[in-house]
Amino acid sequence: MFQKVLVANRGEIAIRLLRACRELGLQTVAVYSAAEKNAPHTRFADQAVEIGPAAPRDSYLHLPNILAAARATGADAIHPGYGFLSENAACAEAITAAGLTFIGPPAAAIRAMGDKAQAKNTMRAAGVPTLPGAENLASESEFNEAAERIGYPVLVKAAAGGGGKGMRVVRSAPEMTPALEAARRESQNAFGDEHLLLEKFIEPAYHIEFQVFGDQHGHLVHLFERECSVQRRHQKIIEESPSPRLTPELRERMGAAAVKAAQAVGYTNAGTVEFIFDARSGEFYFLEMNTRLQVEHPITEALTGLDLAQWQLRAAAGEPFPYRQTDLTQRGHAIECRLYAEDAAAGFLPSTGKILQFHAPGGPGVRVDAGIETGLEVSHFYDPLLAKVIVSAETREAALRRMQAALSETVLHGVASNLDFLQALLAHPAFAQGQIHTRWVETEFHWPPALPPLTALVAAALAESVSGVPQPAKNAEANPFSPWKSTNGFRN
Amino acid sequence: MKIQFEHLTHPYLLDLTVSGQTATAACNGETAAIEILRAENGRLDLRVNGQLISAHISSEGHRRWVTIQGRTFLLTRTDGLAPRARPATHGASELTAPMPGLVRAVQVQVGESVSQGQTLLIVEAMKMELKVCAPCAGTVKSLKIQPGATVERDQILAEIE
Numbered sequence: 222m223f224q225k226v227l228v229a230n231r232g233e234i235a236i237r238l239l240r241a242c243r244e245l246g247l248q249t250v251a252v253y254s255a256a257e258k259n260a261p262h263t264r265f266a267d268q269a270v271e272i273g274p275a276a277p278r279d280s281y282l283h284l285p286n287i288l289a290a291a292r293a294t295g296a297d298a299i300h301p302g303y304g305f306l307s308e309n310a311a312c313a314e315a316i317t318a319a320g321l322t323f324i325g326p327p328a329a330a331i332r333a334m335g336d337k338a339q340a341k342n343t344m345r346a347a348g349v350p351t352l353p354g355a356e357n358l359a360s361e362s363e364f365n366e367a368a369e370r371i372g373y374p375v376l377v378k379a380a381a382g383g384g385g386k387g388m389r390v391v392r393s394a395p396e397m398t399p400a401l402e403a404a405r406r407e408s409q410n411a412f413g414d415e416h417l418l419l420e421k422f423i424e425p426a427y428h429i430e431f432q433v434f435g436d437q438h439g440h441l442v443h444l445f446e447r448e449c450s451v452q453r454r455h456q457k458i459i460e461e462s463p464s465p466r467l468t469p470e471l472r473e474r475m476g477a478a479a480v481k482a483a484q485a486v487g488y489t490n491a492g493t494v495e496f497i498f499d500a501r502s503g504e505f506y507f508l509e510m511n512t513r514l515q516v517e518h519p520i521t522e523a524l525t526g527l528d529l530a531q532w533q534l535r536a537a538a539g540e541p542f543p544y545r546q547t548d549l550t551q552r553g554h555a556i557e558c559r560l561y562a563e564d565a566a567a568g569f570l571p572s573t574g575k576i577l578q579f580h581a582p583g584g585p586g587v588r589v590d591a592g593i594e595t596g597l598e599v600s601h602f603y604d605p606l607l608a609k610v611i612v613s614a615e616t617r618e619a620a621l622r623r624m625q626a627a628l629s630e631t632v633l634h635g636v637a638s639n640l641d642f643l644q645a646l647l648a649h650p651a652f653a654q655g656q657i658h659t660r661w662v663e664t665e666f667h668w669p670p671a672l673p674p675l676t677a678l679v680a681a682a683l684a685e686s687v688s689g690v691p692q693p694a695k696n697a698e699a700n701p702f703s704p705w706k707s708t709n710g711f712r713n
Numbered sequence: 714m715k716i717q718f719e720h721l722t723h724p725y726l727l728d729l730t731v732s733g734q735t736a737t738a739a740c741n742g743e744t745a746a747i748e749i750l751r752a753e754n755g756r757l758d759l760r761v762n763g764q765l766i767s768a769h770i771s772s773e774g775h776r777r778w779v780t781i782q783g784r785t786f787l788l789t790r791t792d793g794l795a796p797r798a799r800p801a802t803h804g805a806s807e808l809t810a811p812m813p814g815l816v817r818a819v820q821v822q823v824g825e826s827v828s829q830g831q832t833l834l835i836v837e838a839m840k841m842e843l844k845v846c847a848p849c850a851g852t853v854k855s856l857k858i859q860p861g862a863t864v865e866r867d868q869i870l871a872e873i874e
Contacts, residue, residue, distance in 0.1 A: 562839070566721060570812040571839040577771035577778060578755050601814040601838035601863075629783025634755075634771035641784055673720050673779070673786040675745050676761050678727045679738045680768035681777035681788045682716045683749065683757060691755045691771040 222538040223298035223322050224248060227291045228266070230302030231281060232592030233608060234516070235262035238300050241530035250294045252287060254280035256602060261594050268294050275602045281305045284312050288319050298322035298537065304604065307513040310335060324537040326490045326512050333486040334510040340486075344507045347485035349478050352497065352506040354420040356380070364419060365397055371421050377401060379408035380416035387411060390422050421506075425658035427498040428452065429464050429505070431479035432521045434532060435489040436542040443476040444521050444529075445551050447493075448655075451646065453569065453662045458639070459646065460517040461556040462524050465617065465655025466500060475505055476546075482510060491518070491533050500658075516559070516606065519588060523555035523613035554620040555613040558628065558643045562605040565642035566670040573601050577635035577691040582627035586613045586620075595691065599636045607638065617655075621647060634691065642668055717792035718777075724791065805854050805874040808845055810864040814838030819860050825853050827873065834858075834870055847873055 225248040228238045235251060239262065242249045251266035256275035263269040270290040273280035280286065282305055291299060299316050301307035307325065310332035316323040325331070334340045345351050355367035368375045368391065377400050379387030387408030389400035405415040428449045435441035448464035449457045467475070479494035493515050495508040518529050527544075536542060563569045576597045581589040591608035593599070599607065610627050614620040628644050645668050651657055684690045718725045728739040736747040750765075751758040757768045769780040777788045817835040821827060827847045834845040854872040858864060 570843070571814065571841055573813045573838070574773075577773060578769055580769070601812075603839065605839040605841075632769045632780045633785065634769065634778035634780070635773065637787065638785075644783065670721060671784055671786075672723070673718075673725065673788060674781070675727075675738060675740050675743050676759065676766055676768065677779045677781050677784075677786045678716075678718055678725055678740055678788070679729065679736070679745065679747060679761070680757050680759070680770050680779045680781060681718060681786075681790070682727055682729050682738075683731075683736075683752070684770045684772050684777050693773055 222247075222535075222540075225250060225294065225296040226298045226300055226324070226534065227252065227287070227294065227296035228262075228300050228302065229281065229287050229306055230300075230304070231257060231260060231262055231603065232606065233590045234302040234514075234592075236265050236592060237590050238302060238530055239265040241528065241534060242300075244528075245531055245534055247534070250290065250296045252281070252290050254602075256598075256600050260597065261592060270294060275600065277305065277602060284315055288316070288321075291319070291321060296321070298324055298534075300324040300533070301513070303513050303516060308335060308511070322537055324490070324533055326488050326492060330486040330488045330492075331512045334512050337509060340509065341507070343485055344482055347481055349482045349485070349507045350505060352420050352423075352508075354418060356418045358417070358419060361398060361401065364401060364417075365394055367419050368394070368397065371419065374422040374424065376420045376422040377404045378418050378420055379404065379412055379414070380418050381408065381412035381414040387417070390424075423497050423499045423506070425500060425660065426450075427464075427466055427500060428457075428495065428508075428659050429466065429475065429498045430493050430495040430511075430515075431476055432515075432518070432529075433479050433483045433488065433492050433494060434529070434536070434542060435483060435492075436536045437489050437539055438541045440542055441480055441483055441488065442542070442544065442546045442549060443479045443494075444525050444527065444549060446472060446475065447515075447517055447520055449517065450659050451652075451657050451662065452659050457517065457559065458561075458662070459556065459558050459643065459652075460520055461554065461617075461620070462520045463551055463554065466498060471503065471505075478505070478507070482507060486510075488512075490536050491529055516609070517557050519590060519609065519611040520555035520557050520613075523588070523611060524551045524553065525549060526552070553613055553615050554617045555611060556620050556624045557609055557611045558624060558647075559606055559639075560608040560610065560631070560633065560643070561639045562599050562607050562636045563639055564637035565639045565668070566637070569639070571601060571605050572637035573599050574636045575599075575693050576633070577693065578632050579634075580630070580632040581608070582610060582630035584623075584627070584630075586623055587627050588612070607633070607636070618653075621653065635693075641670065715792070716790065718788045719791045720786060720788050725788075805872040806848055806851065807869050808833065808848070808871040808873065810836055810866055810868045810870055811843055811845065812836065812838050813866045814843075814864060816858050816860055816862045816864060816870070817842065819856060819858070821853050821856075821871075823853050823856055827851060827853060836864065845870060849873060 226242045227250040249266040251269040252272045272286040306312040310328040313323045313328040353371045374392045377389045389404045391400045409415045432444040447462045449460045451459040482494045493511040496505040498505045564572045588611040612623040716727045734749045738745045748760040771778040775790045779786045814836045817837045829850045831847045832844045851873040854874045
């Protein structure tokens with residue numbers, strides 16, 4: 222086992238990983254950018270090293286500085302967390318070449334899954350279901366023939382694509398011509414390339430992913446699914462497990478496919494195989510594999526009783542994973558809500574500022590992984606994820622009620638968040654019925670922010686007469702009402 | 714005492730009378746008898762028309778964050794506040810930052826004529842890029858920022874006339 226782990230990340234995931242290291246008796250090193258000298262994650266480590274300016278490319282993404290920090294502190298392993306360097310094969314190689322342990326899968330597996338087109342071919346060859354599609358089509362008649370073969374609706378997609386640009390849904394043959402023209406034009410403008418490909422369009426689609434875990438001794442299992450269909454702009458908002466959509470039979474088939482997918486690239490450590498699920502046909506298709514620990518890993522931990530972060534460290538140190546597939550079960554139900562710094566009442570635009578009050582919920586079956594605290598400045602440089610609230614209970618109904626109670630205990634002031642939006646989502650009958658597909662939030666959910674009740678106005682008015690109302694320490698703005706502006710430096 | 718608030722651009726006029734630990738409040742025809750039970754550390758325990766209610770409050774200039782029964786409201790005190798200052802720019806149209814962030818790119822120059830909807834700048838925050846487009850056709854009268862600048866929400870970025 223290595224002795225000292227450097228966590229090359231920030232926010233809630235850095236804290237989560239530093240805790241895992243500490244529980245295993247490992248020494249820890251945190252890193253931070255110049256903008257995060259006082260960030261909570263820096264205090265969860267034995268040592269903390271500044272690795273550059275605020276912009277991620279100069280700090281959290283800048284491997285030379287991270288390697289220098291590892292050398293300076295004598296760290297012998299690096300955990301990349303998620304995002305930043307976690308899915309960069311060249312970085313994993315450079316870390317290993319520097320004589321350190323990279324806590325994650327082999328670089329070759331990261332690379333094999335990183336190229337999405339190549340990954341799809343690898344999966345197809347391994348017998349993992351992939352979305353029916355067609356490439357290298359030229360004439361319009363070729364597109365029409367391929368569409369007939371795949372079956373409508375189909376998606377015309379820029380081969381060089383990404384970000385939803387150069388994509389058109391075609392529901393019947395007459396729609397093909399205008400769709401090809403529009404997609405070509407968009408693709409040419411966005412990517413300087415007008416090659417298009419065709420893919421089966423699934424609607425409604427559900428996003429169901431499987432956690433996999435492998436040790437370095439050829440043993441690999443899946444740790445069941447996570448239902449992640451509650452999304453907005455392809456960003457997950459709420460995840461749960463088990464999925465309300467899966468039967469035991471489907472779960473077994475998808476789990477086996479996930480294991481096959483991971484084995485096909487020689488995978489070890491924690492990873493996630495994402496599938497698109499077509500509820501109408503009951504078919505599922507490989508989407509991509511995330512070669513890292515996921516944001517939503519806590520719901521799997523809640524259901525299986527395993528500590529995935531600790532197992533990442535143990536497996537990276539060569540320890541065999543002792544559980545066979547048949548040893549593993551899902552117990553109860555778990556839900557995660559992501560608290561984002563985005564203004565749900567103003568088009569979900571990112572929101573920044575100083576956190577004036579933050580109270581996390583508590584009680585049985587409630588876990589909070591937070592990267593924030595009162596007084597912290599939330600900057601525009603980093604991810605909008607502020608905290609995750611995870612609950613587990615005996616049944617889905619009980620877990621839902623527990624989450625609603627937990628969110629109503631949560632207080633977050635100073636930065637606009639999606640807290641009330643999450644509550645509205647959870648309260649919607651479609652959520653209770655487990656009916657939410659990946660485009661539901663954008664196409665069917667209308668959320669009018671609540672109007673303030675009289676009591677809220679009264680509380681706001683009484684703020685003047687209450688002692689110790691949290692406010693920013695700096696008070697640059699002239700405030701004609703503030704009775705405590707000049708005298709009160711209180712912050713809690 | 715009359716106190717004026719704004720919530721998502723809607724005005725609210727609160728009539729509040731405080732006397733020791735009790736108060737009466739009225740707004741939009743609704744009234745409440747309030748007892749202030751406890752007030753400390755940003756928390757306010759009230760009895761409103763006989764019902765116990767706990768509120769969390771924070772202040773930030775004119776802004777009041779209130780969480781009550783699991784809902785959070787951001788209210789702005791608008792009494793005594795001058796209407797939002799608008800410099801006299803004689804028909805020039807101001808372009809403001811839709812969100813706080815970093816100016817990634819400035820795609821026009823002063824004096825350039827632009828068409829309605831043309832992308833003038835790109836602002837980035839939290840891994841999200843947002844185009845700032847011309848609200849009308851015209852000429853770029855001034856640019857207030859350079860690429861790489863950090864901007865606040867509603868900060869003026871450029872003027873078009």
